[in-house]
Amino acid sequence: MYCVSKSQAPARRFASLVVAALALTLTIAATRPVDAADPRAASMVIDANTGAVLHNKGGDEPVYPASLTKMMTLYMTFELIELGRLNYDSKIKMTQEGADAAPSKLDLDAGEELTVVDAIKALVTKSANDVAIALAMHIGGTETNFARLMTRKARELGMQNTTFRNASGLPDPEQKTTARDMITLGLRLQDDFPRHYRLFSTRTFSFRGKTYRNHNSLLTRYQGTDGIKTGYTRASGFNLVSSVRRDGKHVVAAVFGGDTARERNAKMQSLLTSALAKASRQVTRKPALVARAPQPAVAKPPVRVAEAADIAPPPPQAVAPPPPSARERDAAIAVAKVRSVRIGANPPSAAIERVEAASSAPQPVFAVAGAGSAPAFPRFVPETGALKPSTLQAQAAALEQVEPAPAPAPAPRQVAAHSAPRGPFEIQIGAYADSAEAERRMTAARERAGGLLDAYRGVAIPVQNGKLYRARFRGFDATVANTTCSRLKSMQIDCFVTKTE
Numbered sequence: 001m002y003c004v005s006k007s008q009a010p011a012r013r014f015a016s017l018v019v020a021a022l023a024l025t026l027t028i029a030a031t032r033p034v035d036a037a038d039p040r041a042a043s044m045v046i047d048a049n050t051g052a053v054l055h056n057k058g059g060d061e062p063v064y065p066a067s068l069t070k071m072m073t074l075y076m077t078f079e080l081i082e083l084g085r086l087n088y089d090s091k092i093k094m095t096q097e098g099a100d101a102a103p104s105k106l107d108l109d110a111g112e113e114l115t116v117v118d119a120i121k122a123l124v125t126k127s128a129n130d131v132a133i134a135l136a137m138h139i140g141g142t143e144t145n146f147a148r149l150m151t152r153k154a155r156e157l158g159m160q161n162t163t164f165r166n167a168s169g170l171p172d173p174e175q176k177t178t179a180r181d182m183i184t185l186g187l188r189l190q191d192d193f194p195r196h197y198r199l200f201s202t203r204t205f206s207f208r209g210k211t212y213r214n215h216n217s218l219l220t221r222y223q224g225t226d227g228i229k230t231g232y233t234r235a236s237g238f239n240l241v242s243s244v245r246r247d248g249k250h251v252v253a254a255v256f257g258g259d260t261a262r263e264r265n266a267k268m269q270s271l272l273t274s275a276l277a278k279a280s281r282q283v284t285r286k287p288a289l290v291a292r293a294p295q296p297a298v299a300k301p302p303v304r305v306a307e308a309a310d311i312a313p314p315p316p317q318a319v320a321p322p323p324p325s326a327r328e329r330d331a332a333i334a335v336a337k338v339r340s341v342r343i344g345a346n347p348p349s350a351a352i353e354r355v356e357a358a359s360s361a362p363q364p365v366f367a368v369a370g371a372g373s374a375p376a377f378p379r380f381v382p383e384t385g386a387l388k389p390s391t392l393q394a395q396a397a398a399l400e401q402v403e404p405a406p407a408p409a410p411a412p413r414q415v416a417a418h419s420a421p422r423g424p425f426e427i428q429i430g431a432y433a434d435s436a437e438a439e440r441r442m443t444a445a446r447e448r449a450g451g452l453l454d455a456y457r458g459v460a461i462p463v464q465n466g467k468l469y470r471a472r473f474r475g476f477d478a479t480v481a482n483t484t485c486s487r488l489k490s491m492q493i494d495c496f497v498t499k500t501e
Contacts, residue, residue, distance in 0.1 A: 040064070040237045040257030043267070044179040045275040048187060048243070048250040051285040054275040055253075059179040062161065063256045066231030066239050067127045068177070069169035071185050072150045074123060077116065077135060078193040079153075086139075088117035097143065098133035102170060105130035106207065118207055120196075125205040125214040127230065129168040136167035143167055154181070157188050171233050179254040186228055186241050186252050191287035200227030200243075217261075218242055222269055230261075238264040244272050248281035421455055423477035427485050429495045431468045435460040438471040445471075445493050452484060474500060 044059035046052065053059075080086045092115070094108040106128045108114065114122070119135050122128040133143055140146030143166055150164040159181040165172040190197050203219055205212045215230040224246035231239035238258035244251050253271050258264025429445050432438045438460035446453045456473040463470060476484065481497040488495045 040235070042179040042256040043254065043271060044183055045251055045253040045271050046183055046187075047275070047279045047285075048190075048252050049283045049285060050280050052280075054251065054278055055271055056180075059254075060161065062176045062178060063239075064171075064233060064236035065162075065169055065175060065177040065182065066233045066236040067129075067169040068182055068229050068231040068239055068241060069164060069167065069175065070123045070127060070132055070231075071182070071189065071229050071241070072154065072164060073132050073136060073146075073167045074120060074196075075185065075189055075193070076139060076146070076150060076153060077120065078189070078196040080139065081116070081196065082193070086116050088115065088120075090116045092116060092119050092131075092134050092138050094130065094134045095137050097137065098130040101129040101133055101168065104128055108134075114207070117199075118205075120199055121202050121205040122207065122212075124200055124202050124229070126212040127169075127215055129170055132168040133166075154185075157184060159184050169231055169233070171235055173235075179256055182241050182254045183252050186243060186254075189228065190243065197227065200229070201225075216240070216242075218265060218268065221265075222272065232261070240264055240268050242268055242272065244276065246276055249276055249279040251275045251279050421475035421477075421480075423475055423480065424500050425476040425478050425481040426472040426474040426498055426500055427456075427476065427481055427488070427495050428470055428472045428498060429488070429493060431463070431470045433468065435462070435469045438469040442471045442473070445488070448491060448493060449488060452487060472498075 040063060042058035042061050042063050043055065044053065044057070045055040047054055077086065081088070091113045094110055094112045094114075096110040098105075099108060099110045104127050106114075106122055106126065108130060114131070116135075119131050122131040123135075136143045136146035140149055147164045147166050150167065151162070154162045154164065159177070162177040162181045163174060165175040169175070189200075201219060203214050205214075216225075216227070218225045218240075219227075222242075222244065224244040225242060226245060227243050228241050237256065238261050239254075239256045240258075241254045242252070244253075251272060253268060253275065255264055255268045255271065258267065430438070430441055432441060439458070442458035442460075446458065453473050456475045458471070458473050461470040461472060462468070476497070478497075485495045485497050
């Protein structure tokens with residue numbers, strides 16, 4: 001009878017365990033693809049000169065933005081600076097919520113202050129969560145309310161698959177985006193705020209004796225990089241949105257889900273190099289034309305912005321027709337909503353009409369939760385008298401719905417000079433491709449307003465070397481201008497108030 005000696009038994013048992021472990025490993029490997037994709041991973045590159053998609057791998061899959069969230073926090077800040085509600089020297093007070101936030105942070109104590117420009121640089125370089133929270137609460141009253149406003153702004157910009165729950169990017173399972181949406185935001189930051197966008201190229205930031213280096217090392221390692229933002233949480237992996245201009249070419253890319261910062265950067269550089277080889281030097285993509293109030297000479301401190309209704313991602317059928325195929329989306333970056341806009345011609349497509357109508361309709365005033373009877377303030381209404389800007393598409397569409405077919409513009413009504421008001425504010429109802437169209441729109445608005453505008457002179461102001469004409473009624477004081485514009489909006493005549501330049 002064959003027997004195993006006691007000295008052989010441990011070796012035999014060890015061999016059996018090794019065989020069993022190998023069998024288990026092979027079984028697990030056989031149940032999933034060898035190259036299974038990381039569910040966090042996504043990447044996309046577009047030619048910013050033409051809008052063409054040069055690379056797309058999971059660009060429409062939901063991912064966590066992490067600190068890329070701060071790109072929208074900064075977009076909202078830049079918008080308020082342009083509206084005169086903030087300026088670079090405005091003071092931001094650190095809140096207790098910000099002071100209690102997890103790093104990365106500047107470690108300010110509650111009650112300490114910093115300027116808006118320092119806050120912007122802290123977000124761009126250090127990605128300071130405490131500063132993002134303090135800035136959000138300064139603008140929105142609460143971070144939750146500010147996040148709702150961020151989500152609303154995302155919808156207006158065409159970021160249909162993005163939901164924000166905070167201003168910093170700290171972990172929240174409901175805070176989602178896509179690579180496509182983040183490229184859309186990156187483009188809009190460049191298109192809408194070229195002066196402020198330059199701050200994304202800040203390499204170092206000094207504050208109270210300390211110097212912080214920008215987390216985006218491509219600024220110094222990859223030629224032509226002009227921004228824009230890094231991000232990381234354990235759930236998201238290492239993320240990066242980059243913009244590169246080289247030899248007349250311009251590409252914008254997003255990479256999500258890197259295992260390390262080095263791996264993410266290497267992948268980004270590889271994608272950028274490949275994309276630049278295919279990119280065009282001919283600029284055919286045009287920024288969306290958005291009517292904006294000019295920044296007043298002196299901006300007063302902002303008041304709290306109204307509480308916004310909670311925004312959940314709308315069902316696809318409520319926003320646009322069935323989505324196009326991946327090939328159709330990649331033929332041109334349609335979701336970026338940065339293609340050219342024809343003013344005063346045919347109405348926009350049904351999908352854009354619905355999006356613009358939602359953004360330009362009069363906004364309700366919401367009481368801040370728990371505030372009882374505390375007064376609420378209209379959204380983004382500066383004390384200088386400038387109202388929330390509206391898109392030119394919405395302005396054109398609102399008037400188009402009630403006007404007859406285009407006809408020769410009648411002569412504008414003349415008002416005796418001695419009876420014309422001479423206040424320093426104007427009401428703009430749109431910007432159009434030629435002066436005749438601007439005059440026609442002003443005449444139509446005047447007729448619809450039932451005498452409300454009769455005492456005010458209509459002017460067509462050329463901008464962009466005569467490529468656009470702003471249609472404005474001038475001579476208001478701030479109070480009358482706000483009241484009149486509100487009444488015009490109730491008549492479905494879109495408008496905003498600005499100070500005479």
